Amino acid sequence: QKAGLNRAILAGGWGLLVTRLEQKAPGRVEKVPAFFTSQRCSACGYTAPGNRESQAVFRCVTCGHTDNADVNAAVNIAAGRAVTARGGAALAVPVNREPQHCAPPLVGV
Missing domain, CATH: 1.20.5 (Single alpha-helices involved in coiled-coils or other helix-helix interfaces)
Structure with missing residues (x-):
């Protein structure tokens, strides 16, 4: 069950x-394909199955860079699609909010 x-x-x-x-x-x-991100070195870019020593350990056979395998893959994904969370122009207003009506400015106060 x-x-x-x-x-x-x-x-x-x-x-x-x-x-x-x-x-x-x-x-x-944006959906980022994760193909080979766990086998690609985030330091030099070399991709090989031998770079992934174990489930948790990443060691590049070319440059010797060592890191946690998940962290290395996350760096590769982020480097491939470097986008800030709040960057860019707003494309639409949120559909779940009421319009905000601004009060006119106070003059002479």
Whole structure:
């Protein structure tokens, strides 16, 4: 029973998360392919299966760079798509907020 529940959560959870993110930040959500990011060295860029020593350890066979494998992959993903979280022009207003009416400025106060 637990395996079936886990499958159901995994089947629907990530898709819903992506949908909600795209609704909250229209035009700013980008799906980054993670192919070979755990085998590519974030220091020199060399990609090889031998760079991934174990599940947790990354060691580049070319330059000797050593790091946690997940951290190395995250750096590669971030370097491939360097975007600031709040950067860029606003493409749309949030759909879940009421319009904000500004009061006229006070003159002579």
